[in-house]
Amino acid sequence: SVLLLLNGPNLGILGDREPEIYGTQTLADIEKAVAEEVHPAGLELLSVQHDGEGELIGAVHRHRHDTVGAIVNPGALMIAGWGLRDALAGYPRPWIEVHLSNVWAREQFRHESVLAPLASGVVVGLGAYGYVLAARALLHLRAGDA
Numbered sequence: 001s002v003l004l005l006l007n008g009p010n011l012g013i014l015g016d017r018e019p020e021i022y023g024t025q026t027l028a029d030i031e032k033a034v035a036e037e038v039h040p041a042g043l044e045l046l047s048v049q050h051d052g053e054g055e056l057i058g059a060v061h062r063h064r065h066d067t068v069g070a071i072v073n074p075g076a077l078m079i080a081g082w083g084l085r086d087a088l089a090g091y092p093r094p095w096i097e098v099h100l101s102n103v104w105a106r107e108q109f110r111h112e113s114v115l116a117p118l119a120s121g122v123v124v125g126l127g128a129y130g131y132v133l134a135a136r137a138l139l140h141l142r143a144g145d146a
């Protein structure tokens with residue numbers, strides 16, 4: 001089984017990008033930590049990062065039926081990513097939204113996510129560790145399914 005890790009715009013340069021806000025861990029570091037978290041449960045990680053909304057939508061469509069859940073950091077698409085929102089509305093598995101930073105402690109325009117109402121849960125402000133927590137939560141939800 002495969003878990004989808006989806007990262008949106010500007011998250012490919014994590015570690016180098018505003019490290020005082022987003023931390024020093026790279027996307028590769030995060031992928032490794034999440035993969036290690038889910039491997040013991042028999043899950044492989046499929047990590048996809050795009051800066052463009054269209055590519056992210058395509059990835060959601062492509063992996064609708066071959067993944068068991070998803071961790072999604074939409075980046076700034078949280079604000080007005082209506083197309084990504086609709087793609088995720090049609091994603092048949094549980095998914096969790098993650099933000100590295102505490103978006104509520106930041107500018108007003110980051111205080112509301114158009115995706116969040118569709119997520120099983122949201123992890124905010126805990127840095128790279130938030131992705132690991134989201135992975136654990138998905139394993140937990142999955143165990144409840146069985």
Ligand code: DQA
Binds near residue numbers: 075110
């Ligand atoms: C972010 C928060 C967003 O508001 C911002 O646009 C990002 C990163 C985060 O992980 O904290 O690109 O999603």
